[in-house]
Amino acid sequence: MRDPDEELVGRVGAGDKRAASELVRRHLPRMVGLARRMLGDGAEAEDVAQEVFLRVWKHAGAWKPGQAKFETWMHRVAMNLCLDRLRRSGRQGGEVSPETPDVRASATRALDDRQRRDRVRDALQELPERQRAALVLCYYQDRTNIEAAEILGVSVDALESLLSRARRTLKSALSAERADLMSGIETN
Amino acid sequence: MNEARFMTLLSAYGAELSRWPEDERAAAEAMLEVAPHRVKDIWESERAFDHLLALEKDAPASIALETKVVSTSPDRRSVRRPVGALGRWKAPQWVTGGAIAASLALGFAVGYAGEPQPASSESAEYAKMLTINGAGAGSMFLAALDDPAS
Numbered sequence: 001m002r003d004p005d006e007e008l009v010g011r012v013g014a015g016d017k018r019a020a021s022e023l024v025r026r027h028l029p030r031m032v033g034l035a036r037r038m039l040g041d042g043a044e045a046e047d048v049a050q051e052v053f054l055r056v057w058k059h060a061g062a063w064k065p066g067q068a069k070f071e072t073w074m075h076r077v078a079m080n081l082c083l084d085r086l087r088r089s090g091r092q093g094g095e096v097s098p099e100t101p102d103v104r105a106s107a108t109r110a111l112d113d114r115q116r117r118d119r120v121r122d123a124l125q126e127l128p129e130r131q132r133a134a135l136v137l138c139y140y141q142d143r144t145n146i147e148a149a150e151i152l153g154v155s156v157d158a159l160e161s162l163l164s165r166a167r168r169t170l171k172s173a174l175s176a177e178r179a180d181l182m183s184g185i186e187t188n
Numbered sequence: 189m190n191e192a193r194f195m196t197l198l199s200a201y202g203a204e205l206s207r208w209p210e211d212e213r214a215a216a217e218a219m220l221e222v223a224p225h226r227v228k229d230i231w232e233s234e235r236a237f238d239h240l241l242a243l244e245k246d247a248p249a250s251i252a253l254e255t256k257v258v259s260t261s262p263d264r265r266s267v268r269r270p271v272g273a274l275g276r277w278k279a280p281q282w283v284t285g286g287a288i289a290a291s292l293a294l295g296f297a298v299g300y301a302g303e304p305q306p307a308s309s310e311s312a313e314y315a316k317m318l319t320i321n322g323a324g325a326g327s328m329f330l331a332a333l334d335d336p337a338s
């Protein structure tokens with residue numbers, strides 16, 4: 001299957017600004033989203049996304065079609081940048097932002113979608129980084145299991161093990177939200 | 189596909205079949221059609237959990253960020269190497285227009301043939317960073333995989 005970005009990347013390598021703008025429109029939200037879910041910080045996520053595109057501009061001229069899917073390569077670059085940052089800062093997961101209120105004590109309180117979303121984000125940051133990386137790639141970045149395994153440098157079996165553990169950890173962290181959601185579904 | 193395999197994949201990928209291994213989706217759908225109620229109940233529970241996880245979505249990137257990123261992209265002037273010595277040659281007045289045109293064309297051809305290529309050592313270093321055998325984050329990630337604490 002032809003890489004949908006191949007033609008754009010070639011034009012970017014030739015200095016076509018319009019092609020660069022289209023490539024940014026296509027992929028910037030995904031890159032920011034990946035970095036935000038991995039790092040838990042919007043400003044840092046934008047820094048990483050910018051760095052990803054600097055690498056894109058640097059290597060577009062030498063990109064050889066057919067060697068790999070360009071979007072998979074971008075994801076690999078972004079994930080490596082995030083993992084580097086996490087290691088440098090000593091963040092490995094298990095940290096919840098001190099500003100976020102702990103809603104686990106109020107399991108009976110009805111939660112709206114925005115609160116649930118915030119809890120999901122907090123729970124993602126609590127995951128060990130390898131589980132978070134696997135889940136982010138497969139659930140939020142729409143990478144296939146093969147692409148995600150390749151990006152992380154693991155086998156598909158190892159990826160599935162990471163995903164299972166991630167889901168188990170998240171279910172435990174989000175038990176109140178799950179109960180609230182299920183009760184909402186049952187009464188509707 | 190047997191039930192054990194179905195449950196293993198469900199525990200990893202959830203109830204969204206588009207995430208499942210491509211070559212196992214059809215078998216999973218067939219399995220679900222005839223699955224006992226307890227399996228279907230587990231499926232529905234996982235589907236509800238998927239809905240919770242899906243509340244977390246990508247937001248559009250700000251215009252400011254888009255503009256900033258695009259501004260750093262290469263343009264044709266930065267991609268094209270300056271024309272070689274012949275292009276900067278200043279013709280003395282006695283040279284005819286045809287000779288000037290021929291010289292400029294030759295200079296352009298020499299300059300164009302020398303399109304810049306990324307430094308091979310830099311590309312190799314970057315490729316190394318991306319591979320699991322390299323000394324970069326990829327191999328650090330793989331080393332951490334062996335850590336039983338995680």
